[in-house]
Amino acid sequence: MTGTRLARVVIVTNMCAELSMRRFVAACLTVCIAGCEVSQDQEVQIGEQNAQEISAHIPVVQDPYITSYVNELGDTIASHTSRNDLDWHFFVV
Numbered sequence: 593m594t595g596t597r598l599a600r601v602v603i604v605t606n607m608c609a610e611l612s613m614r615r616f617v618a619a620c621l622t623v624c625i626a627g628c629e630v631s632q633d634q635e636v637q638i639g640e641q642n643a644q645e646i647s648a649h650i651p652v653v654q655d656p657y658i659t660s661y662v663n664e665l666g667d668t669i670a671s672h673t674s675r676n677d678l679d680w681h682f683f684v685v
Contacts, residue, residue: 636678643681653684 630638653659666682 632678643683646685647683650685655684658684 662682662684666680670676670678670680
């Protein structure tokens with residue numbers, strides 16, 4: 593990966609990072625508060641909703657090389673988790 597491509601992956605403005613972190617924390621708190629009472633369908637719905645809200649405010653990298661690399665890496669990691677039954681999606685902002 594070239595320095596320019598890596599820089600595009602790594603650089604996130606403070607405002608976007610703060611917004612993303614707030615939404616991530618809110619999603620985590622929602623799941624933690626509900627604990628084991630959250631069904632897999634509800635968990636997936638929460639994830640989809642948060643992904644839509646984040647992508648509406650933060651531009652997603654569309655570079656095919658980067659997205660391919662991140663998806664391959666993410667799929668490899670996800671396949672070794674206890675939740676490998678989920679349909680995982682990975683994005684670079």
